[in-house]
Amino acid sequence: MERKNCYFISFILLIVVWLAGCDSYAEPSELPSVPSAAEQDHTLEEDVTVIRTLKIGLSMDTLVEERWEKDRDMFKEAVEALGAEVEVKAANGNDALQIAQAETLISQGVDLLVLVPHNAEAAATIVGKAQMAGIPVISYDRLVKNANIDLYISFDNEKVGELQAEAITALVPEGKYVYIGGASTDNNAHLLKEGVYNVLQPFIERGDITVVYDQWTEAWMPANAKQNMQAALIANDNDIDAVIAANDATAGGVIEALAEQGLAGKVPVAGQDAELAGLQHIVNGEQAMTVYKSIKSLTEQAAEIAVRMASGEVIETDTTINNGKKDVPTVFLTPVAVDKTNIEETIIADGFHRAEDIYHGLPNK
Template sequence: MKQPFNQVKIALFLLGITLLLFACDRNEKVMTETPVYTPKEEVSQDKIKIGFSMDTLVEERWVKDKKLFKEAVENLGAEVEITVAHGNDVLQIWQAEKMISSGIDLLVIVPHNAESTAAIVNKAHAAGIKVLSYDRLVKNADVDLYVSYDNEKIGELQAEAITNLVPKGKYVYIGGAETDYNAHLIKKGVFNVLQPYINNGDITIVFDQWTKEWLPENAKANIELALQANNNEIDAIIATNDATAGAVIEVLQERGLAGKIPVAGQDADIAAVQRIVEGAQTMTVYKPINELSQKAAELAVMLARGEDVSKEQKVNNELVDVPSFLLSPIAVDRANIDETIIADGFHKKEEVYRSFGE
């Protein structure tokens, strides 16, 4: 009688073990298969971190870019880390490498040297990070996206404004930094317009020089050489940006020539707009930075999320045709300051008309 009883106990014990194992297995499956809910927006915010590698803050416009881009990225729910290289190639590469190793999701770069920063693009790609070139194009690298204004068009607007005033005569061209690919694109645009006049013999380029590092003191040295070589007999000057134009005008003022020789610039710096009002500078080219920074921020976040940002427009950087978003620049002179720069809130009216009380 004891033997059957023992067999029953053993059978019940084995059944209990089986049921226990089944229950544990079922619970494990439930725990494994049940997803943990995380709001989609929270995931996106946690994942997206943009690195913004800037060349300089010397010019007024770059201070605005830094502030506006940061605000735009943060308004989109992403984070941004910003570094400034202060015109130092080695520092910019090191700063970018540090951001890449820290785990950013996308790198936005304003290159100091269009050639050397190709190394940054290659390092980012090796880490699986895409690169957006902001305002200035990196050369000889497979850049994922380029967002800027149409730099050839900027040069064309400058040259059109000056040739309308001075269709014949001696011209001086004060270029930007030779290391900046934008300076080459702007110069190309200028000579797109000037070349027919040159071919006809109406315009003679008596001085054509780059401005190292975009520094006003180098532009000043250039215009002094140009004036000396031509016995002050110059009919028009095209300077690549407003900082170089300001240096040019400073020299012209010293020689009593300010306001007598048309001078073109670009960037719509407050000092340049004031010079236009006062008659010392002829024109500038306005690039609404708010529009540029907002578009760049939107595309950077989209690119970081793997969303489609394909664009038919392309700009060749001497290696590939880079997908590009090119915004339209605006020529500004004394006649349309109010309806452009002031209407957009880029500069305040009381600042622009500081000496005129308008």
């Protein structure tokens, strides 16, 4: 009898333990929700969209000249202020290197490529590679020829040449002129020359002005510009009345050649870019004028457009320029002629250069 009671009690205990174990499991409705694989992927995609930063590639011809350092620094600052990143490559005037660097930027998956071409024709290869990868391209300051670029932003370089020639012909309406151009591979150099001759041609036709020397400057190098000016002086027995140089760097080479003959400050010289050395030449009377192109305005507008395009926005413009391949949507900014009389209200007022840097150590302040 006692054994039966033991069995009965054991049976009861087993039932109690079993019921207690059942209570430790939650009902299905109480289990935590686990998202499906599709839902997890969707959530990850949304997270990436939120945290991903747009990346702009900047492929530059060179950083040798002062102005291009300003372009790089100001563009980078403007893009970063808009919440994007910039990866910069500079090719030092080497076409093959610029193509290789651009390929690197493309392989890194930049959202947009900003291109300052060394060679207007060779750079078309870069544009083709970028667009095969679905990356839009902005041609910055220099037009890429025969390529399907998405947008071109620059100053009106033909107008720059006109401003140079207008200033010099006002000073020297008659006489022997020398034109020292930029690099023949740079489309801007051709536009500058067109603008200069737009103004000079009526003087030439009247016989008032004779262009006695006209030469391109390889790679825009001041040393090459100096050699060109030396050749012009030799060919004309130093009988030169005015010089128009394609930029302030080449104007510097011209002034060196004139100085060797005791002619610096006696022959008016025009440049452009408003480089510090050019402004100092102006203050010293060795250069007549320069053309100021507000790099701050250019970089800020280029940065805004680049970020908008990288985000997928289509930019429409009122102006187009045909580059041999298509009518390219174009944004033009306005250049300003600068001489000794308006340096402070233009260059200094914009913060492009400081007064103490321009006038430092110069007696003519």
